[in-house]
Amino acid sequence: MIYGIGTDICDIRRIRATLERQGERFAHKVLAEGELAVWRRRSERWPDRGVRYMATRFSAKEAFSKAVGLGMRMPMTWRNCEVINLPSGKPGIRLHGELATWFEAQGLTAHITVTDEVDYAASFCVVEKL
Template identity: 30%
Template sequence: MSKIGIDIVDMERLTPQMVDRIRMRVFSKSEISEMEALRNPRRRIEYFAGRFAAKEAFFKALGIGIFNAYLDQVEVLADENGKPVIKVSNSVKNTYLNEYGNFLVSISHDGHYAVAVVLLEK
C-alpha cells in the first residue's frame, strides 16, 4: 500500500527575517547550504516554502504531525538534475518507515503559493 501527503504554504506570510530565524529548527545543514547559495531573497523564500511544504506532506503521508518528529532529520535536497529528493535519518527510518523504502516528492510554486506532494511506496 502507498501513502500520500500534500501541503501548501502561502509565501506572502513569510518574510526573509522569519525564514532566517526559523531555518535552523527545520532544515539540515545541507538544506541551509542550498538555501544560502541563493542570492535572491524571494528565491530563498520560495526554497524555504517548498521544502517546508514537502516536509509537512511527508509527515502527513505518515499520518503524524510535524511536531512529533525532528524536521531537520528529513531532508529535501536537489539531485544532480535539480529534482527534489527526500533523505531521512536512520532514526526516522527505523521509527516510522519500516515498510516504506521509496519516497517521491513534487514541489511546485505558483503566485504566492508553494505546494508539495509526497508519495511513500513499499
C-alpha cells in the same frame, strides 16, 4: 503498495513574514544542514529565491509528514527530513537519525514533488511500502 499520500500548500507571504521576524532561528528550526547551506547561498544572491526555497521545503516536509502518518511528532522532525535535488533536478527525500531508522524498518520509499508560484508553494508526496 501505497502506504500514504500527503499534500500541502504554503503561503509564501507567511514564510517571508516569519523569516523577517525570526530570521536564522526559523531557518535552523526547519532546514537540515544541507538545505541551510543552499538557503543561505540563494538568499545572499537572490533574497526572493531564498524565501521561495524555504517555502517549498516547508511544504514538502508537511506533505511527507502527512504521507507517513506521523504529523510533526517523533521520529518526524523538521531537520530529520531533508528535501534534496537529485542530479536530474528531480526532488527527493533524504532522512536522518531516528526518522531514517524508522522509515527503513517500515520498508518505505517516498516520492515528492514541489512547485511554487507568486504567492504559494505546494507539494505532493506518495509513500510506498516495498
